[in-house]
Amino acid sequence: xxxxxxxxxxxxxxLIDAIKELVTDAxxxxxxxxxNLQAMDNSHVALVTVNMQASGFKKYxxxxxxxxxxxxNSLTKVLKCAKDDDVCILKAADDADVLSLTYEARNTxxxxxxxxxxxxxxxxxxxxxxxxxxxxVTMPSGEFARIVRDLSQLGESVRIEVSKEGVRFISDGxxxxxxxxxxxxxxPQRSGSSSKKKxxxxxxxxxxxxxxxEEEQEEEEDEDGExxxxxxxxxxxxxxxxxEDGDVEMNGDEDEEDADxxxxxxxxxxxxxxxxxxxxxxxxxxxxAKNGKPAKKAKKVKEENEDDDGPVGxxxxxxxxxxxxxxLKYLLNFSKSTTLxxxxxxxxxxxxxxxxxxxxxxxFIRYYLAPKIGDD
Amino acid sequence: xxxxxxxxxxxxxxLIDAIKELVTDAxxxxxxxxxNLQAMDNSHVALVTVNMQASGFKKYxxxxxxxxxxxxNSLTKVLKCAKDDDVCILKAADDADVLSLTYEARNTxxxxxxxxxxxxxxxxxxxxxxxxxxxxVTMPSGEFARIVRDLSQLGESVRIEVSKEGVRFISDGxxxxxxxxxxxxxxPQRSGSSSKKKxxxxxxxxxxxxxxxEEEQEEEEDEDGExxxxxxxxxxxxxxxxxEDGDVEMNGDEDEEDADxxxxxxxxxxxxxxxxxxxxxxxxxxxxAKNGKPAKKAKKVKEENEDDDGPVGxxxxxxxxxxxxxxLKYLLNFSKSTTLxxxxxxxxxxxxxxxxxxxxxxxFIRYYLAPKIGDD
DNA sequence: AGCGTGTACC
DNA sequence: GGTACACGCT
Numbered sequence: 001x002x003x004x005x006x007x008x009x010x011x012x013x014x015l016i017d018a019i020k021e022l023v024t025d026a027x028x029x030x031x032x033x034x035x036n037l038q039a040m041d042n043s044h045v046a047l048v049t050v051n052m053q054a055s056g057f058k059k060y061x062x063x064x065x066x067x068x069x070x071x072x073n074s075l076t077k078v079l080k081c082a083k084d085d086d087v088c089i090l091k092a093a094d095d096a097d098v099l100s101l102t103y104e105a106r107n108t109x110x111x112x113x114x115x116x117x118x119x120x121x122x123x124x125x126x127x128x129x130x131x132x133x134x135x136x137v138t139m140p141s142g143e144f145a146r147i148v149r150d151l152s153q154l155g156e157s158v159r160i161e162v163s164k165e166g167v168r169f170i171s172d173g174x175x176x177x178x179x180x181x182x183x184x185x186x187x188p189q190r191s192g193s194s195s196k197k198k199x200x201x202x203x204x205x206x207x208x209x210x211x212x213x214e215e216e217q218e219e220e221e222d223e224d225g226e227x228x229x230x231x232x233x234x235x236x237x238x239x240x241x242x243x244e245d246g247d248v249e250m251n252g253d254e255d256e257e258d259a260d261x262x263x264x265x266x267x268x269x270x271x272x273x274x275x276x277x278x279x280x281x282x283x284x285x286x287x288x289a290k291n292g293k294p295a296k297k298a299k300k301v302k303e304e305n306e307d308d309d310g311p312v313g314x315x316x317x318x319x320x321x322x323x324x325x326x327x328l329k330y331l332l333n334f335s336k337s338t339t340l341x342x343x344x345x346x347x348x349x350x351x352x353x354x355x356x357x358x359x360x361x362x363x364f365i366r367y368y369l370a371p372k373i374g375d376d
Numbered sequence: 377x378x379x380x381x382x383x384x385x386x387x388x389x390x391l392i393d394a395i396k397e398l399v400t401d402a403x404x405x406x407x408x409x410x411x412n413l414q415a416m417d418n419s420h421v422a423l424v425t426v427n428m429q430a431s432g433f434k435k436y437x438x439x440x441x442x443x444x445x446x447x448x449n450s451l452t453k454v455l456k457c458a459k460d461d462d463v464c465i466l467k468a469a470d471d472a473d474v475l476s477l478t479y480e481a482r483n484t485x486x487x488x489x490x491x492x493x494x495x496x497x498x499x500x501x502x503x504x505x506x507x508x509x510x511x512x513v514t515m516p517s518g519e520f521a522r523i524v525r526d527l528s529q530l531g532e533s534v535r536i537e538v539s540k541e542g543v544r545f546i547s548d549g550x551x552x553x554x555x556x557x558x559x560x561x562x563x564p565q566r567s568g569s570s571s572k573k574k575x576x577x578x579x580x581x582x583x584x585x586x587x588x589x590e591e592e593q594e595e596e597e598d599e600d601g602e603x604x605x606x607x608x609x610x611x612x613x614x615x616x617x618x619x620e621d622g623d624v625e626m627n628g629d630e631d632e633e634d635a636d637x638x639x640x641x642x643x644x645x646x647x648x649x650x651x652x653x654x655x656x657x658x659x660x661x662x663x664x665a666k667n668g669k670p671a672k673k674a675k676k677v678k679e680e681n682e683d684d685d686g687p688v689g690x691x692x693x694x695x696x697x698x699x700x701x702x703x704l705k706y707l708l709n710f711s712k713s714t715t716l717x718x719x720x721x722x723x724x725x726x727x728x729x730x731x732x733x734x735x736x737x738x739x740f741i742r743y744y745l746a747p748k749i750g751d752d
Numbered sequence: 753a754g755c756g757t758g759t760a761c762c
Numbered sequence: 763g764g765t766a767c768a769c770g771c772t
Contacts, residue, residue, distance in 0.1 A: 021768080143486070149769095150457035150488075175450035176492040178457060183485050314485065 002030045002066065004090045005059035009082035009103060011052075011340075011360070016079055018337040018365060019048050020072040027123045030092075031065040034363070038125055046330050047353075047368040049128065056362025058087070068092055068099055069121035078114045092118075128368065133347040133355070135162040135318040139182060141344040141358060143314075145335035147180050152328035154178050157372055162322045162348060166314065171328070185313025312343050322348045324371040331356070334367040378406045378442065380466045381435035385458035385479060387428075387716075387736070392455055394713040394741060395424050396448040403499045406468075407441040410739070414501055422706050423504065423729075423744040432738025434463070444468055444475055445497035454490045468494075504744060509723040509731070511538040511694040515558060517720040517734060519690075521711035523556050528704035530554050533748055538698045538724060542690070547704070561689025688719050698724045700747040707732070710743040 006012060019026075019039075026039035034053040041048065054060040078101055082088055086103040096118065103112040147169050151158050154173030161168045166183040337358040338344075347355040356367040382388060395402075395415075402415035410429040417424065430436035454477055458464055462479040472494065479488040523545050527534050530549030537544045542559040713734040714720075723731040732743040 153453045153456060154490075174493075175447065176454050176490050178454070178488065178490040180486065180488040183487075185485060 001061070001063045001094055002068075002090065002092045003059070003061045004030075004035070004054075004057045006056075006088040006090070007058050008084065009079065009086045009088035010084035011056075012088060013079045013082065013084065014337075014339050015050055015052075015365060016072060016075055018340065019050065020076050021336070022046060022048055022333055023072055025069065025071050025119065025121050027067040027069050027121050029065065029067050029123070029125075030062045032062050034060070038128075040126070041330075045327070045370065046333075047126070047128070049366045049368075050363070051365075052363040064094065066092070066094060067121070067123055069119040070099065070116070071119060074116050078116050081112060081114060086112075131347075131349050131352045131355075133352075134320050134349040135316070135322040135347070137162060137167045137314070137316050137346040137348075138343060139167075139314045139346075140312045141335070141338040141341055143182070144344045144346075145338045147182075148328060148331045148335050150180070151178055152332050156328055157325050158328050158331065159323060159325045160346070160348065160354075162316060162318055164316075164318070167316060167346075182314045184316045322350055324348055324350065324354060326354060326369055326371055330367075330369050334369070337365050337367075340365060377437070377439045377470055378444075378466065378468045379435065379437045380406075380411070380430075380433045382432075382464040382466070383434050384460065385455065385462045385464035386460035387432075388464060389455045389458065389460065390713075390715050391426060391428075391741060392448060392451055394716065395426065396452050397712070398422060398424055398709055399448055401445065401447050401495065401497050403443040403445050403497050405441065405443050405499070405501075406438045408438050410436070414504075416502065417706075417709075421703075421746065422709075423502065425504065425742045425744075426739070427741075428739040440470065442468070442470060443497070443499055445495040446475065446492070447495060450492050454492050457488060457490060462488075507723075507725050507728040507731075509728075510696050510725040511692065511698040511723070513538060513543045513690070513692050513722040513724070514688075515543075515690045515720060515722075516688045517711070517714040517717055519558070520720045520722075521714045524704060524707045524711050527554055527556070528708050532704055533701050534704050534707065535699060535701045536722070536724065536730075538692060538694055540692075540694070543692060543722075558690045560692045698726055700724055700726065700730060702730060702745055702747055706743075706745050710745070713741050713743075716741060 019037075022041040023039040024042060026037050029036045029038075032054065034051060034056070036052075037048070037050040039048055040046070054062075082101070082103040083105065085106055087106070089100075089102040089104070091100040091102070092098070098115045099118055101114045101116065103114075104110070148158070151169060151171035154176050155171040157171065159170040161170065166181050168179055168181045170179040171177065334356045335344075340360045341358040343359070345355075345357040345359070347357065351371065351373075353368045353370045356369070358365050395413075398417040399415040400418060402413050405412045405414075408430065410427060410432070412428075413424070413426040415424055416422070430438075458477070458479040459481070462481055465476075465478040465480070467476040467478070468474070474491045475494055477490045477492065479486075479490075481487070524534070527545060527547035530552050531547040533547065535546040537546065542557050544555055544557045546555040547553065710732045711720075716736045717734040719735070721731075721733040721735070723733065727747065727749075729744045729746045732745070734741050
């Protein structure tokens with residue numbers, strides 16, 4: 001039996017929106033740690049994985065692992081019936097052939113229940129090509145989307161070159177060629193910039209902790225067997241960081257996203273109960289966050305993003321130069337996830353599939369895309 | 377060799393946007409005075425000319441005259457890759473077959489370079505139909521766009537009648553007829569509106585000088601000898617006004633734009649050199665402008681336009697009544713240039729092509745359209 | 753965020 | 763040839 005209570009239906013809506021064009025049917029694998037989805041795109045060129053951790057839900061319960069075979073088209077329709085800020089409850093009985101979705105308006109005046117048919121899907125869960133990445137580029141997701149959109153006007157492919165200079169995106173087209181160089185952002189230029197920070201700072205701590213987690217996760221992915229283990233480890237670490245300091249610079253970026261989500265919840269749903277999963281840690285933040293501003297969440301989110309904008313720069317970590325060519329059509333598709341995170345991470349090694357990762361609070365969506373060969 | 381550095385890519389974007397539907401290929405004629413484009417529309421009914429003076433660029437260099445044969449479709453694509461506030465650098469080697477466009481983000485963290493193929497275009501540079509205009513109507517460009525849009529819903533043609541009463545736009549359609557009368561705005565309500573004016577006045581003079589040239593070219597057909605004279609006459613007038621007051625409305629508008637650009641440069645690239653071209657005049661404005669707000673340029677521009685909006689009224693100068701009929705389809709197209717200037721000037725004489733002119737800071741875009749005959 | 757246009761699929 | 767989906771623009 002699954003019961004998962006999501007604070008904002010918008011998160012799920014955006015996730016499904018991001019992948020529905022790529023994937024028509026997929027299994028949501030549910031277990032006590034959360035929901036996972038993995039699917040090849042329809043043309044079997046790209047791989048998508050989605051993860052929503054149990055901790056990202058207001059309430060989460062899954063007695064035993066179960067796959068929910070979902071048709072994205074149906075789910076999209078059903079999710080359109082939810083308002084962005086509705087609380088969304090997912091329920092499925094063991095071996096059920098339907099998924100129940102309940103939308104509760106924030107004031108609880110309105111309760112809508114939908115039951116969506118499930119299907120049996122051969123879950124050819126493939127091992128994720130695991131790699132040790134030689135280059136890792138973090139950049140604002142909007143910037144990535146812009147570049148991909150721009151270049152796809154010129155040609156079908158983009159060559160990505162990562163060097164110490166920065167990362168360069170190159171496209172050759174019939175009428176024109178284009179190349180965009182993003183230099184690595186200088187560095188921690190964030191100090192003393194704002195007064196909002198403060199509220200933020202605390203969330204930063206959280207964020208950073210999470211970021212740390214995320215980073216670790218990724219690293220581990222390379223040897224994925226350990227991934228899970230790591231996750232747990234990270235969690236532990238997170239708490240530790242928080243306790244100790246909470247002001248790690250780099251993590252800050254990634255954390256900020258998390259912070260956003262959490263902060264939002266705090267503000268928007270401050271009146272609500274308690275976050276069970278990780279409350280222990282979140283409680284501390286709750287108050288400070290509230291102090292900041294009880295106002296508009298939408299605005300709040302925006303501010304946060306903007307705050308981050310400054311902070312969210314381009315950062316590059318690399319062991320060696322990497323040059324790869326990809327189909328812009330797919331990257332364009334991936335960049336639909338821009339709404340899920342202000343930041344995107346590209347992981348690359350020569351001759352190995354690119355990993356494009358959007359991490360949001362307590363979850364992520366990742367895309368894998370094989371490079372074109374022969375730089376065609 | 378050409379190298380032209382434009383403070384804001386938006387200017388070029390808007391220009392090309394305005395003409396791309398009318399013209400598919402055209403030569404940008406570059407010389408030390410600036411860039412000029414002249415082309416018949418695809419159906420050879422209308423003529424478009426564009427001028428961007430060297431003084432409108434942050435930096436401008438053109439060693440020797442050269443034509444750049446551009447496909448508007450390609451250029452449109454490449455320009456879409458520029459953000460409105462990017463600095464845009466155009467470069468072409470002598471006899472090059474490509475035009476290089478470089479976009480620098482204001483923070484310079486992002487540098488995008490595009491190379492667009494050029495083409496050889498038979499520059500059948502036509503003499504511009506030259507006329508002695510019997511009527512000159514100046515009005516808010518938005519007003520013109522609105523009228524054209526409204527009337528094109530009713531019929532295919534508009535009859536424009538200029539009299540002392542004002543200017544009247546008449547359309548007869550199957551389902552309905554419409555006519556719009558614009559009376560001349562009371563009078564000089566422009567005084568005291570700006571302090572910036574000065575610099576601009578000069579460029580205005582230049583433009584008129586240029587206009588004169590163009591007009592002269594074509595004068596042959598009517599009784600052109602006088603045309604020039606006329607233009608000059610106006611010029612003299614204008615100068616006179618300027619000297620007396622310094623607050624000539626028209627000039628003011630254009631000046632403001634300049635001010636913006638300079639201000640921006642100052643702020644963003646304060647470390648850079650100096651504006652060579654018109655610094656002498658701009659300096660005066662510089663300080664006051666800065667005091668206001670060093671912030672968003674976009675906003676700044678907007679403000680200026682808005683500033684002008686108030687002052688921009690309808691003014692009519694005429695020697696005799698004029699009645700002409702035009703295809704609304706083309707006028708609708710011309711009015712795409714509305715974004716380039718808050719003001720538009722219509723120059724008309726009976727049985728002679730209409731001249732529709734949008735002047736912006738240091739340049740203009742002009743359209744010529746032959747009247748329909750027999751008022752069909 | 754909504755509307756309109758263009759592209760792709762049935 | 764029509765319908766539906768996606769993308770871009772206002």
